[in-house]
Amino acid sequence: MSFLEVEPGAAGESLLLTTDTSQPFDDEQMSSSLEEIKRDGKPKETDESNNENISNVNNYDENSSPVQTDNEENELIQDKKWALMDKHIFVLSLAGKPIYSRFGNEDKLAWLFGVMQTLVSFIQSNEDDLLSISAAGVNFVFAIKKPLILVAVSRKQESVPQLQSQLNYIYNQIASILTTSKLIKIYEQRQNYDLRRLLSGVERLINHLLDFCESEPAFLLKAVQCLSLSSSVRGNISSAIISSCSKIKNIVFAILLANNKLITLVRMKKYSLHPSDLHLIFNLVQATESFKTGESWAPICLPRFDSSGFLYGYVSYLAEDCQACLLLLTVEREVFHTLAEAKQRIVEKLRRNNCLEAINDSLAKPDLSCVSSGFIEVRHYLYKAKSTAQFYQPSVSPPYNKYPQVLSNMYKRLHQRLHCPARPLKLFFERRATEAIFAWDTVGFELYIIFEPLVETSNVVAIITRLLNWMKEREDNLFHLHVPTF
Amino acid sequence: MSEKLFKNNSTYRFPEVEHSYAKPAEMDPERQKENIKDTIEGIINFTGTFGVNSDITSLHTQKTRQLFLEVEKNFWMVMILNIPTVTKVKDGASTVEYLEDDIQDKVYESVLRQTYLMYRLFWNTFQHTLDKDGLDALKTRLEQFYSAYLKTLKLAHADILNIFCGIQYLPLDKLTFLKVQCLINSLECDFPKILQTAFLYNDHLIWSGVEPSDMQILYQYLVGTLLPANLEVELQGGSMPRNSLSPFGALKHGRFITGPTNLKNAKTIGKALSASLCLFVNADTELTLDFFKDFDNYINSKLTSLVSEIAEYCSKQVSTPSNVVENAPKFIYFNKFNMAYKSTVHLDNKQSGNVAISSEQLKIIADLNSHTPTISESTETMVKTLNDYWVVAKTSNYREFYVVEQLKNAHLIDISKDIKSLCESELKGIFFQPL
Numbered sequence: 001m002s003f004l005e006v007e008p009g010a011a012g013e014s015l016l017l018t019t020d021t022s023q024p025f026d027d028e029q030m031s032s033s034l035e036e037i038k039r040d041g042k043p044k045e046t047d048e049s050n051n052e053n054i055s056n057v058n059n060y061d062e063n064s065s066p067v068q069t070d071n072e073e074n075e076l077i078q079d080k081k082w083a084l085m086d087k088h089i090f091v092l093s094l095a096g097k098p099i100y101s102r103f104g105n106e107d108k109l110a111w112l113f114g115v116m117q118t119l120v121s122f123i124q125s126n127e128d129d130l131l132s133i134s135a136a137g138v139n140f141v142f143a144i145k146k147p148l149i150l151v152a153v154s155r156k157q158e159s160v161p162q163l164q165s166q167l168n169y170i171y172n173q174i175a176s177i178l179t180t181s182k183l184i185k186i187y188e189q190r191q192n193y194d195l196r197r198l199l200s201g202v203e204r205l206i207n208h209l210l211d212f213c214e215s216e217p218a219f220l221l222k223a224v225q226c227l228s229l230s231s232s233v234r235g236n237i238s239s240a241i242i243s244s245c246s247k248i249k250n251i252v253f254a255i256l257l258a259n260n261k262l263i264t265l266v267r268m269k270k271y272s273l274h275p276s277d278l279h280l281i282f283n284l285v286q287a288t289e290s291f292k293t294g295e296s297w298a299p300i301c302l303p304r305f306d307s308s309g310f311l312y313g314y315v316s317y318l319a320e321d322c323q324a325c326l327l328l329l330t331v332e333r334e335v336f337h338t339l340a341e342a343k344q345r346i347v348e349k350l351r352r353n354n355c356l357e358a359i360n361d362s363l364a365k366p367d368l369s370c371v372s373s374g375f376i377e378v379r380h381y382l383y384k385a386k387s388t389a390q391f392y393q394p395s396v397s398p399p400y401n402k403y404p405q406v407l408s409n410m411y412k413r414l415h416q417r418l419h420c421p422a423r424p425l426k427l428f429f430e431r432r433a434t435e436a437i438f439a440w441d442t443v444g445f446e447l448y449i450i451f452e453p454l455v456e457t458s459n460v461v462a463i464i465t466r467l468l469n470w471m472k473e474r475e476d477n478l479f480h481l482h483v484p485t486f
Numbered sequence: 487m488s489e490k491l492f493k494n495n496s497t498y499r500f501p502e503v504e505h506s507y508a509k510p511a512e513m514d515p516e517r518q519k520e521n522i523k524d525t526i527e528g529i530i531n532f533t534g535t536f537g538v539n540s541d542i543t544s545l546h547t548q549k550t551r552q553l554f555l556e557v558e559k560n561f562w563m564v565m566i567l568n569i570p571t572v573t574k575v576k577d578g579a580s581t582v583e584y585l586e587d588d589i590q591d592k593v594y595e596s597v598l599r600q601t602y603l604m605y606r607l608f609w610n611t612f613q614h615t616l617d618k619d620g621l622d623a624l625k626t627r628l629e630q631f632y633s634a635y636l637k638t639l640k641l642a643h644a645d646i647l648n649i650f651c652g653i654q655y656l657p658l659d660k661l662t663f664l665k666v667q668c669l670i671n672s673l674e675c676d677f678p679k680i681l682q683t684a685f686l687y688n689d690h691l692i693w694s695g696v697e698p699s700d701m702q703i704l705y706q707y708l709v710g711t712l713l714p715a716n717l718e719v720e721l722q723g724g725s726m727p728r729n730s731l732s733p734f735g736a737l738k739h740g741r742f743i744t745g746p747t748n749l750k751n752a753k754t755i756g757k758a759l760s761a762s763l764c765l766f767v768n769a770d771t772e773l774t775l776d777f778f779k780d781f782d783n784y785i786n787s788k789l790t791s792l793v794s795e796i797a798e799y800c801s802k803q804v805s806t807p808s809n810v811v812e813n814a815p816k817f818i819y820f821n822k823f824n825m826a827y828k829s830t831v832h833l834d835n836k837q838s839g840n841v842a843i844s845s846e847q848l849k850i851i852a853d854l855n856s857h858t859p860t861i862s863e864s865t866e867t868m869v870k871t872l873n874d875y876w877v878v879a880k881t882s883n884y885r886e887f888y889v890v891e892q893l894k895n896a897h898l899i900d901i902s903k904d905i906k907s908l909c910e911s912e913l914k915g916i917f918f919q920p921l
Contacts, residue, residue: 080537083535083536083537084536084537088536112535115528115531115532115535116532118528119528119529119532122524122525122528123525123547126521127549128547128548128549128550129547129548129549130545130547131546131547131548131586132545132546133529133532133533133543133544133545133546134543134544134546134591135533135538135540135542135543135544136538136539136540138533138536138538140532140533140536153536160546413857417857417869420587420853421586421587422585422586422587422588422849423587423846423849423850423853423871423872424872425850425869425870425871425872426870426871426872426874427868427869427870427898428867428868428869428870429867429868429869429898430865430866430867430868431865431866431867432863432864432865433863433864457898457899457902458899458902460898461897461898461899
């Protein structure tokens with residue numbers, strides 16, 4: 001088609017690591033970036049940070065009372081409401097110890113965790129692996145990621161690969177608190193270890209992550225949305241961050257975000273950030289109210305960046321009058337005050353350049369809806385620029401503003417149809433009584449559009465061309481096309 | 487009786503050369519049965535915890551697909567399929583990749599259901615046999631039935647048609663159709679022993695007095711097993727019918743085949759030229775030689791003249807091959823109400839894999855079928871495959887229509903026009919509300 005050249009949001013170099021979307025969910029290929037960065041800086045004894053908690057493992061003993069099974073257990077089985085929840089998520093150890101359940105108390109569900117472990121090991125005893133079960137529209141998906149087993153039971157219209165990807169996120173969320181190497185070490189030492197001791201407070205993050213996964217198209221698309229800002233403002237913000245941090249060693253990433261959207265990301269030249277790591281950071285910021293009350297210092301492991309160790313994060317909102325959150329991630333453990341000073345300098349510069357105002361303006365002004373940008377036949381769309389792993393969506397307008405679930409289910413179904421691992425499709429167009437939906441996967445972008453049901457097929461092509469051109473004209477605003485580095 | 491019975495543990499291999507198929511470790515049959523029983527109990531109990539109550543459950547493991555079908559209360563049939571694999575060599579190391587999506591649940595679920603229904607057609611329910619003759623008799627019967635039946639399954643070529651399990655009808659003009667009906671009515675009147683009749687011509691159904699859902703299975707049996715088997719006997723020069731009950735083997739056109747006498751309603755088939763009459767009589771009724779003689783005298787002349795009329799009509803209808811374009815779109819049509827299907831994708835109805843489109847396109851059709859939320863609604867779906875072919879699905883009022891366009895690099899708008907004209911020419915007056 002002739003309009004293939006128009007690729008809004010494409011760039012030769014990408015801010016974020018881009019993923020091959022044909023992979024149903026990406027695994028492994030973790031680098032050991034941390035070591036490298038530290039060696040480039042001042043040499044340092046490394047392993048201690050990973051080991052410091054492990055020595056404590058043995059102190060936690062099993063003398064805490066074993067799981068009580070009482071009559072309530074039966075009540076729970078009877079509890080139909082629990083059984084029929086839209087989506088259950090369970091995390092357990094390979095030995096069958098409960099770690100997390102989205103609904104219900106893990107201890108009372110201990111028997112169920114036992115059942116799941118038995119199923120997994122029963123299939124394994126036949127030199128095979130349990131992947132999924134489906135019956136009556138319910139998908140049961142198993143992910144065995146040593147040393148954990150993750151299980152999803154979903155009544156939602158989500159495909160098995162989509163659920164696998166969500167389980168992968170949960171595993172990464174746990175790894176981001178403990179690091180993968182520590183997780184493995186713990187279970188090497190004690191197969192029966194109760195991981196919940198180390199994960200207090202993480203439940204909240206996982207719960208939030210799950211809601212987040214279900215509602216945000218970012219997870220489906222493996223991409224991030226940027227806050228609309230003119231490229232000069234975005235450039236000013238980036239250079240304010242660079243100049244304020246230029247004297248500080250070993251800052252790997254500086255991230256400024258607001259309202260689930262990226263404002264800017266400055267990174268060390270050699271290292272880039274994977275969207276799934278950035279999603280974990282978004283989740284952390286969203287789910288942690290206490291960041292709003294002051295400056296914080298937190299160890300964060302970014303599993304796709306380096307799953308074996310921590311980065312240290314300085315987290316603070318910019319100012320009382322600007323609700324954008326700044327994260328400075330470094331490999332140094334003791335530089336809180338240096339970074340706090342750097343933040344002060346950044347805020348001052350931004351204030352002087354009127355950047356805070358620009359951010360606030362953009363936050364206050366919602367994105368255009370399709371109708372107000374002149375596309376009356378279009379109800380909503382998602383556009384992902386593959387080369388930069390960024391996406392854009394207009395604001396949700398009627399009839400979906402009251403039923404966001406309908407919209408996100410539709411996109412999930414579309415995405416699933418387009419990316420069926422064995423038989424991917426290039427284009428998908430479906431007309432039904434309620435809407436006409438279109439999905440297109442090209443070399444440069446993915447586009448998902450919900451049309452009014454009566455749109456003419458001959459018009460569809462013209463509208464898409466117009467839409468791509470419309471985004472192309474505004475690409476400096478809608479996407480972050482430069483790659484600022486320290 | 488809570489004992490569960492595990493049947494039909496079949497594994498299969500595809501014939502393709504580039505695929506290799508892992509075989510599960512050899513296990514002795516008793517242990518294997520135990521193993522299957524444990525799996526099914528574990529899985530069903532587990533899913534039951536979440537209020538799932540379904541007669542069909544599909545278990546995906548890396549190496550196998552297992553379908554559990556509760557065919558009757560407490561009776562489960564299990565089908566275990568090996569996942570096809572390809573071996574990929576990368577940097578000198580070869581890795582085995584499992585092609586999970588090559589096996590489409592809905593297709594094999596339908597195969598499994600049909601496997602049961604076919605048994606029931608001949609032997610009634612499992613429970614019935616169990617109550618009447620006991621467990622050992624049931625086991626023997628199953629063994630006998632399935633050891634023969636499973637050989638006729640062409641699992642490697644199972645596709646969308648297995649989901650439909652449809653019937654091919656022969657369209658006739660009014661007058662000829664009325665003549666067929668007239669013959670059947672007078673037949674049933676003059677031979678009160680005959681309860682129902684079905685009339686087939688060249689494997690196409692013209693008239694059936696049997697319930698559609700029964701006819702659906704019966705049709706598969708007639709077209710898939712009984713008629714071809716006898717045709718082969720004929721071709722091998724054996725002019726005697728399989729069942730030598732009938733002395734008419736030497737007759738010019740007609741012959742009788744009697745179905746297995748244990749069929750709920752015993753069945754007899756008379757065949758003349760390309761037509762088959764399928765007669766249903768009560769199983770208790772004794773069919774004597776005299777009955778066959780009378781019947782033959784009665785039907786022979788009438789049937790012969792009717793059949794030649796049908797043949798004449800059909801020859802006029804066959805589109806002259808010259809106007810069939812090489813790259814003409816191929817289509818499959820199915821109507822859920824009368825189970826009618828028509829396919830120009832399949833070049834024969836023997837499920838031999840003789841198809842006019844690629845297996846990928848055929849699988850996409852089944853994908854489209856499985857993903858259409860409801861077929862009562864009017865929908866139109868157009869998809870472009872990775873190698874630039876188009877597949878289109880239309881549903882409306884329980885009718886389904888799938889088209890594979892053989893044009894490469896066509897435009898969405900062209901395809902949309904093509905489909906419109908194809909509907910116009912092939913489905914005129916049938917159903918589609920204009921979308």
